Amino acid sequence: MKEPTAEMAVLRRTVEQLTDEVLKSKAEEEKLLNEFSAMNNELVNLQRQLAKSNAELKRTKEEAIRANDLKSTFLAVVSHEFRTPMNGILGMIEMLASSKLSPDQRQAIGVIRESASLLLNMINNLLDISKVEAGQMELEIGNVRVQAIMSHVAQLLEPQIYQMGNQLSIETDPGVAEHLEGDSARIMQILLNLLNNANKFTSEGNLVVRTKLVEETKDSQRVRFEVQDSGIGISPEDQDKLFQPYVQAGEGGASQYGGTGLGLWICSSFVKLMQGEIGVVSEEGQGSTFWFEIPFRKASGQADKIEKHENGELTARSELLREHIHSQVILVAEDNRMNRQVVQLQLNHLGFQHIDFAEDGQAAVRAASERSYACILMDHHMPLLNGHDATKAIRQWEVENQQPPVTIISLTGNVSEEDQARGREVGVNDYLTKPVTIENLSEKLVKWLPVPESEPILDEDVIREIMLLDEDGSTGLLESLVEMYTSDTPAKINKLKELVAAGEATKVVEAAHELKSGSVSLGVGRLSKLLSDIEQLARENRLENTQVKLSALQSVYQATCLELERYIHQSRLIPPC
Known part of the structure; x- marks a missing residue:
């Protein structure tokens, strides 16, 4: 009986072990x-x-998108609201400066x-920053005349x-091409900022603006x-942060020299947009060189000829228009009384006498x-109908009544590309950004106003x-006569x-x-x-009445030479039958 008992004991232990393992596994x-x-x-x-x-x-x-849209809208409104009084201030200053003033008055002006x-x-700097931050800054590629830009900056x-x-x-490298392709307005703005800074931090010293040809293909x-x-110079630690927004060199930069600390950052943004580089070399007390x-891209060989031809044509239009200015009627749609007065004085200064006014879009x-x-x-911002809606309504009336389209030039404080694009969609021909100068107004009117039929060139x-x-039938004889x-x-x-000038009527x-x-x-028809x-x-014996025609002679002659050259060139390309 012992053997079975032993077996049972072994079996019991085995069962117990299995039970423990099952319980452990379950746990x-x-x-x-x-x-x-x-x-x-x-x-x-x-x-x-x-x-x-x-x-x-x-x-x-x-929320960020809404905030950015609100900021853009805010800046557009602020831009217009700032530019409206600025238009009055600068417009009246311009009119006063063209009048007879004492030396003290001229200094005050x-x-x-x-x-x-x-x-x-x-x-303008604040608006540029908004565009850069929003990624909306675009280049306007055109003809760049480096020498002319530098001279204009110095003059300003x-x-x-x-x-x-x-x-x-001014030092210019003769190797730099006379005509290049780029954004001349941005380059001028960069140079204006840099030269203005150089002048601000220099007293009774020397300033140099120069160009160098670095590379050419x-x-x-x-x-x-x-x-x-040759001014105060900049410390190494300040140089490292110069091109950051709202930063100026030195602890008392803004209080002592003025400014917002935005100019160099804007310059840097423009340069990067043009795929360029910007930097500074400076030593405290020894002056600075910003570069x-x-x-x-090199401009085509025809750029200079085209520019001269266009300038000649514009000058000829200007002189022809001046003879008939008394008969031209202008409508000024502007709700701001001060701006109406400024535009009226500017138009009167240019010789326009027939001017009507409308104080809102419906009018x-x-x-x-x-x-x-x-x-x-x-004007763009007006009650009842804004400038774009008024333009759209005028264009619709012209179509319905089979009338020729009148030239519409928008006066605006909002310089955004989007706003101008919307205006052109509804029929705006061109834009004048406030504050409007007599020179800018004259250029637009010369460009767009209809002139009486004139002799062909x-x-x-x-x-x-x-x-x-x-x-x-070749051009040989013609070329000899033209020469x-x-x-x-x-x-x-x-x-x-x-x-x-000598009053020699008979000899004239x-x-x-x-x-x-x-x-x-x-x-040569027009010159004849x-x-x-x-x-x-x-x-x-009315020599005093020849001045307008005399002043047009040179520009018409230049346009004639270019037209003769074009005609000869075209005749060579198309052989006679």
């Missing part, structure tokens, strides 16, 4: 289940937190103008430079611009439907007859002007007739007409 399983459940709960919580975070992120993004210009510059800052007792010199040039001063390098539409205007100067029938005199004509005419025009008749005969025989008018006025 471990429960533990794993609890851990899994805890992990699952944690995952659910994480998913909830993630969903909440995503919702918060989406809400934050939407100069101080007011400089202060207003500085305020306008700060407004000449009063401030003189006031600080500084001497300015067949189609491109990399140009380095430098603005050097930037820009890659340009502008009504006036345009009741009277024919040469041009409408349309060339009488192509006469030129074709000259070409037929060549047996092969003789262009070699003699400039001196003859100068002689004619001298005779008019002879000189004008001789020039006219040579021009007629070559088919001018000379014929001068000859007739001299015969009537």
Whole structure:
């Protein structure tokens, strides 16, 4: 009986061990289940937190977009609200400066103008920063004349430079092409900022603006611009943060020298936009040299000729328009009384006498439907109908009544590309940004106002007859005649002007007739007409009435030369039948 008992004992122990293992396994399983459940709960919580975070992120993004839109709207409104009184201030300063003033009064006007210009510059800087931050800053690629830009910058800052007792010199590298492709307005703005800073931190010293040709290929040039001063210099620690926004060198920079600390950051943003580099070399007490390098494409060889031709045509239009200005009627749609007064004085200064006014958009539409205007100067922000809506209504009325479209130039304080694009969609022809100067207003009117029919530059029938005199119908004879004509005419025009100035009416008749005969025989129509008018006025002993026509002679002659060159070039490309 002992053996079975021993077996039972072994079996019992085995069962007990198995039971323990089952219980242990079950405990471990429960533990794993609890851990899994805890992990699952944690995952659910994480998913909830993630969903909440995503919702918060989406809400934050939407709020940021709304805030950015509100900022853009705010800046557009602020821009307009600032520019409206600035238009009145600078407009009246311009009118006062053109009147007879005592030296003290002229000095006072100069101080007011400089202060207003500085305020306008700060407004422009704030708007530029908004565009840069929003990624809306765009380049306007066109013809860049480096020498002209540098001269213009020097001319603009000449009063401030003189006031600080500084001497300015300009050094240009002859290797830099006369015509390049780039954004001339941004380059000018960078140079203005840098030279203005150099002048501000220098007293009775020397300023230098220079260009250097850094690199050149067949189609491109990399140009380095430098603005050097002999001023206070900049410490190494300040140099590291100069191109950050709202930062100025030194602890008392803003209080001692003025400014917002935005200029250099804007310069840096513009340079980066043009794929360039910017930097500074400076030592405290030894002055500074700010530099930037820009890659340009070379402009085509026709750029200079095209520019001269366009300038000649605009000058000729200007002179022709001046003769008929008394008959032109302008409508000014502007709700601000001060701005209406400024525009009226500016138009009167240019010679316009027939000016109507509309104080809101509806009145502008009504006036345009009741009277024919040469041009409408349309403010954008007006009651009842804004400028864009008024323009749209006028264009619709013109279509419905089969009337020719009147030129509409928008007067606006909002300089955003989006706003201008919306305006062009509804029919705005062009824009004038407030504050409006007499020069800018004159340029737009010359560009857009209709002028009476004038003689064509060339009488192509006469030129074709000259070409037929060549047996092969080539341009050989024409080119020889043009060469003789262009070699003699400039001196003859100068002689004619001298005779008019001397009051020699009889000799003016002879000189004008001789020039006219040579021009007629070559088919130079418009110049011939001018000379014929001068000859007739001299015969009537009315030399004082020849000034407008005399001032147009040179520009019409330049346009004639370019047109002759174009005609000859085209005739070579298209052989005679």
